[in-house]
Amino acid sequence: MAAPNNLILFHYPYSPYARRVVWYLALRGIEYAQCLQPPVMPRADLDALGVKYRRIPVMAIGRDVYCDTRLILRKLEERFPNGALGATGPEQKAIERLLEKWTIEGPVFSRAASLIPTSFPTMNDPTFMKDRTQWSGRPWDKAAMEKGRPESIAYMKSAFDFLETTLLADGRDWILKTDKPSLADIEGIWPFDWLVDMKGSLPPDVVSAQQFPRVYSWVSRFRAAVKAGKAAVPKPVPLKGPEAVKLILEADFAEPSSGVDANEPLGLTEGIEVEVYPTDSGFLNRDRGRLVTLTHNEVAVTSRSRDGGKEIRIHAPRTGFRVTTVEAKAAAGAKL
């Protein structure tokens, strides 16, 4: 089986981050293949490909592998410019990007995640709890979650209120007053969409369609638009792990590497061995390889498939990721 448009999405359907990409593809009518992943480590398919990054989703475009939805959406916009969903004017672009920063780099997602009811089956599954402790770098402690719940409810109430009384206050359908959902809607809506259906997360007397009718109807409209988008294209092509890995390793690179910016603040040079890893979660799983791109937007390193040692490139956004030389790490280790 082939991957439509050379796109293979590695994800699991209940990941709120993965939905950002699934929605984008549905709204654009872009066909793709998917390789479903287990919700906890290990992930043998990504390991076979030579990817150590442990977060979901990951998207391969040909032999380039993109980590983090911020970069994945940006690359899809660039690769499929006809009908792109991104804003055009500077002020509108600012709203779109600030929504991305607010929900991902800011506290919205972590506050929303802390409202997952502790009675949920996953929260009582020792394998899941151990996995997420490794992912977040701190214990997933149910007692601490219960203690923090009132503060997170208050935070989320103020987040709903912000949307209700500013961007959606004039009764518009979509954040940028477009005639259909744009990237700004995707950047803003995903943690809200996630919570409104999560029974037990938000007390209805504090946050519900009654208090925040505009936010709730925005979520319903958005869901209807995604549903219509999904119905208009064939379902994603399902791939088993080995098939996905084979297709990726046989594909061409999707883009040339960009090299290292002149006056790059880290002083790193193209071709040196580095480690790349996120700084907010999943930071113990680090990709190591030759540095091929380092710009203010992006970092990319080479890696090799576990069998056959075929080269792939792993890309990540620049912000929220750290790039360190392997020598620096070895020197630090030697001092201990």
Ligand SMILES: N[C@@H](CCC(=O)N[C@@H](CS)C(=O)NCC(=O)O)C(=O)O
């Ligand atoms: N900033 C990342 C965050 C991705 C993320 O944290 N994803 C969650 C799933 S919703 C995750 O990886 N959880 C741990 C796991 O599945 O291994 C992005 O935008 O893709």
